[in-house]
Amino acid sequence: MKKKIGKALVVGSGISGIRAALDLAEFGYGVILIDRLPHIGGILSQLDYQFPTDRCGMCKMLPLVDRDASSQYCLRKGLFHENIQIRLSTELTSVEGEPGHFQVTLRQKPRLVDPVLCVGCGECVKVCPVEVPDSFHAGMTTRKAIYLPVPHAIPNPYVIDMEACTRCGDCEAVCPTDAIKVSEHIHRDFRVLVVDDELIVRDSIKEWLEDEGFTVNVAASGPEALDILSKQSYQLMLTDIKMPGMGGVELLQKAKEDFPDICVIMMTAYATVETAVEAMKIGASDYLIKPFEPDNLIQMVFQKYQEHEAASEAPIEVGALVLCGGTAYFNPSEGENTFGYGVYPNVVTSLDFERILSSAALQQGRLVRPSDSKPLRKVAWFQCVGSRDIKIDADFCSFVCCMHAIKEALVAKERAEDELEAAIFYMDMRTFGKSFQRYRCQAETKHGVRFERGRVHSIIQDEASGDLIVGHVDYTGTHKEEHFDMVVLSVGQRPAPGTAELAEMVGISLNQWGFCKAEPFSETLTSQEGILLGGSFSGLKDINDSVIQASAAALAASLVIHTTGGSLLLEPKSHEPFLDISQEPPRVMVLVCTCGDTLSKLFDPQQLARRLKTDPGVDRVFFLEQTCTAAGWENLVELVEKHKPNRILIGACIPYLYSRKTRELGRRVGLVPGLIHVVNLRLMDQLSKLKDETPSADEITAIIHELSSILGMGLARLKWADPTPAPRVKIFQQALVVGGGIAGMTAALAIADHGFQVDLVEKEEMLGGNLTWLERDLEGNITEIILEKTRHNLEKHPLIRVHTRSRVLGSYGQVGRFYTTIEDKAKGTFTLEHGVTILATGGMEATTTSYNYDKSEAIITQKELEQKINDNKLHPSQLESVVMIQCVDSREEPRNYCSRICCDTSLKDALCLKRQNPDIDIYIFYRDIMAYGFVESYYTQARKAGVIFIPYDVAEKPRVTVTDGSIQVTASEPIIGQKIRLDADLVVLATGIVPTLPKDLAEAFGVTVDQDGFFQEAETKWRPVDSIKEGVFACGLAHSPRNIAESIATARAASQRALRILCHEHMPAGKVVAEIHHSLCSLCEQCIDACPYGARTLDLDLEKVIINPAMCQGCGSCATVCPNSASTLVGFSDRQMLDVIDSAFE
């Protein structure tokens, strides 16, 4: 099959941008990944720890299929995939065209440090005279005006903070590669005209700007300005608005008519700001209010200069756009600033605290507070700062802050070796995600984090000690005061800067708070086909949801590219077959990068060459000036093509940067990737050891020795490298989907729409699952619309075979080829072959016997209530009092998880009843209202509608009694501190969701279920829909409790993950893969137990251990446990390892 080809643009390179880009790239599309910042990683570049593991683990997102297409490298540092082109400091400026054929233009900000030339030596930092607070470390340390935006990023060119830079030019003078262009002469050509009737104004502006190196001219009136403009071209005009005769606005109009490209800034007195705003509508690009500080003016002129320099590039054609612009955070110093952020040094935000926690921050991981470096002993977290606050128009929940605070508290406690007291002040602890509730319980019971319900009203700083006195009221109304060393504000979200502009440009709508709005039942689709939303761009999400949604967006993007013909990218290069060199002795070409003349200045490189040539495997040794540059690499390729070695060793720096290049080189000259090896010479380290500029003979000998040892270790690996190409696994390009609810149907359609056959197995007679009884969602969208549309598309799809009243009896096989036996009540038993499996077996409302459920017909579950409402069997007009009880049998052992949708459902039902009969008294007994995200506004609506919410503690649940057919509910009311008794006409129990994922079914496909019976994902955050066994995925309620839109997102994500396998006829394994020498194998099966991926099986017929190379990820655990060295890892055989060790100590 010809590979599907096309191109997509991913805007924003945070976690969701990376996920979407990787998904599309793994599917074979070309991806342009842009970010307006000079680094990738978004907010995660500042977060070192993520719950629930309290570690990182981002690398688990790296490709598992055809994994050599990407460097297997720390993903927080850098992303290197051959199909992904990363463009940093770049913005999207226009989008035209139609789905499948968008013309996009990008604009890259001019970079004063050329990222290609910068080698990151850091000489510039030594001479930079400016020190400013380092925003990466939340201002706890300082940095220079020339700095690394993310210290650990790779590649990592320096950037200049133009606001702080004094343009002294010292860095430019010391830069060894001439990468820096900061001094004035570069903007001499940017001509500015200043128009003002006041001499003092125009002269001072002229002076300020000339000091900055701009060319400036002045005019005293409109006509004079026009005259000057007609004689010479200007890039920028600054004009006063109020001038005698021709005013600024008229001048603007006339100037724009004749010189449309000129950029105009209006200068105005405060009184005429409105005029200035009007002027912007007719073409002015900005305005300044007089009087202004020189710095403000200069900064604005610099900004215009940069925009002018960043000339838009030629349009690029892409099939689809995935917008992953992320979100911004609330700045607590805005507005009333109740908590004194920015005033009291020991009040920090949750993001600031991340940097305090980070061991990479400069306190060496010691937990101290900013004001006096006192070790932290008592810290408070305040939740909902800038969220759930109607006063500041933030009637939404920011989704992640509760878990974020618990995680910070736990990591802080661990760091302080438990000598730290942590208190979290909250309204509702929103632990609605999979495993979150247990995490919270552990934090409370095992680690002693204190959870204080109630709101904090004030903070006062104790002047003497710097401690913070926190005044709060708990929900019984008791006023309390407590001292803390530090307070962490869990800041809520705000739309990312530029969201509105981007939305307008592409024509998508925003919600009332300015976040992007997705279509009903979808988290990713927008009103514009081909323009998708990923991650937090439509409202803050945690990593798990962002990753799921990004994959779902990638799927939707891929579908658009696919259906519109998609062949925009170059045809995949056909390459020469790999040479068979298995019978040849090693002929290694060693290529050493001398890093300019750094190495040759020290000694004659031939000394090193002679040493290396003592090894008979070394054929030739060459020295190249800069292999990292395009020209340097071309030289290298020429040498290889000329001399045709059968192994290549490259000595350079940052080996990870070479993975794409070496793969291309290998294809060009017919060498398998394992025959080309790059070692890190650590040349800069060698040099830094020298005591002065002219090294002694001994020092030089030591360096030569060290370099030849490093190269020798590389040689040792290469000489014994296996020249056979990596194995491939044939893929049976069909899918099986188990379960015909909305998730299963969505997944089946998504795969079939990409041209692959799908079998869908459903146990019931009808497709539709829970949507057959669920009528509408909280927002009022009718589920029937989506159900009918999906069912219709599915049933008429030529590539989908639906098997209703069927079930899976058993399955055998692995990724690439499964054999599954199906029992169909009508057609009997048959076997299907398929390459991948998606489990969408769903879930259902839990049954209960609590609260006297079986004692009265008027005590019902949420589902029963919905059905009654839908069937018109319930008459709200006849109801006086309704009690709803949340968390029935859930959020406590053994079902200690939140079902995520029950609060949402109660709000929906309560509002529905109240709409029909506003006089009904509705009481909702709850533990924490899980109105996460934008659901919060419905919680507000319900309270406004008069629904009464009463919190209860799990130790003291409400009691429901039935006497003579009438129902009483008794409970403690914590606010009044008394027992209450309610007569109820109806009691509704929120029993939550249980999965229907039978254990034997899971086992048949080799996947495990978690303690609650849900699908156990390979990794909750980074691989949320994969199983640890490749080729099996899960979605919908079998995966975790989710609402409809979220379930559909998991289905799309699962099908995207499946498609990256299905799209290969033969799936290539990585170059580092396990092998087995059957003659040495004693069938002890230790390797089978050791393999974390289930890639090894014992074939009883053949009496052999079989490896599926596509499932093997090359960790080498099997090779180490093998008592006979029958199991080996390509590239790391005993012979290689022992030789490498020998070389290291030569």
Place this chain on the structure above:
Amino acid sequence: MRLQYPSDIKVIIIPCTGKIDILHILHAFEKGADGVYVVGCMEGDCHYTNGNLRARSRIKHIQKILDTIGIGGERAQMYNLSSNDGPRFAEIAVEMDEKIRKLGPNPIKLAQNTAA
């Protein structure tokens, strides 16, 4: 970040610490290494699920062997860190370097030198 760490440390890259073999480590001591340390992912966060836990128990085992044969178990160590935590990598290198310098040269090397 261009962090400095002691130059007498040779880095041998392996895909996962679960790949370390007792034989390889002993071979390094035989060849004259004064100390060997293994740096893996944080516990609970192994890229390959649990290789670092296997490595930990192997290092414990090697320490026993080294103690038994008179080389000293302290010369083999296991560390865990995140791959983006360069400063900690440098810190570990310094810590190990200091520890080994205190212990002095590997007795095998001394014996070999005397024999020669």
